[in-house]
Amino acid sequence: MARTIDLFDMPDDDLDRRRANALSCARGYPSGCTNRAAEIRNASIPSDPMAGQSERVRQFCTYRSFDITCNSDNAWGCAMLGQAFRLGEGVEADPDEARSKYRLACALHPGPERERTEYAPCRFARNGLAAMGEPLDATD
Template identity: 40%
Template sequence: MKHILLLAMLLLWGSASASEEMTVYELIESDEYFSKFEGSCPTEYISARDVEARNVVEYCKSNEQECFNKCKSKDPSYCYSLAKIYQSKGDDGVASSLFAASCIQGVVSGCTNRAAAMNQFEPERTDCYIETFKLTCARSDAWGCTMYGFIFATGEGAEVDVAKAKKYLELGCMNGVEDKACRSAKALSAILESQGKE
């Protein structure tokens, strides 16, 4: 009898954990706080303050519900870290909403990530993501500069302008050559040079 009771408790615990994880997912999808970002551009809600997000990804991997609640309580580090987790899971829709939440709470990189998702899933909204990259680059976000340089390098949403592309791709290295934004910027610069676009 004890074994049956233990088995039932384990099954119940496993089902509660799965349910809790699904609840976090459903809350992100349906909660009014997050749904307000749908169809809106980061330039409409980017915060005037700059907040550096703490990396709480490892904590949030095993405490998603708590991190979700802290995000809703306006702690942008939890929004941004949860967004990174969902991005790594391939759930870009949920990640995009969480990046938007971190953006409105002051994490400039969250705005860049939200715009990058729009570039991927809503390519017709060129004015929005181009203006966002321009704004986040001006606010010293390295990825914002790399993405803005990418626009001018490829002509995706704007005319090709190699001089502007190089200018903003160089700014993408503001955090050093080992930064991912810089590595991407340098790779794109190398492609431009190989095509004789110097």
């Protein structure tokens, strides 16, 4: 359901999509957890129950979600976990862990990315590595 809402360009503040991602996560689908955590991290809306939480709580929640999904071999979870380690969001900044998670994201979803989006997980991970001064092909 959440993916259908995404595909039909529903608004970013669509609480139904957030609920569908949360339900998907609760039912054990890693992509639902990754998407729900990304919503919490990237686009807070007043009607979202997580909006009332402190920044520290939101960051820890997203970090834990990305950690769980990366451990389930979800490429997006690993890419986002790399970012959490790079920026110190919900966890102490750790450049070595960031590099490791970014590289794992590319190993899980290496490309060439067939997705027609700039947000494919390995491309996102490569951009994170570049922000750290790593060569873009440092994912091998």
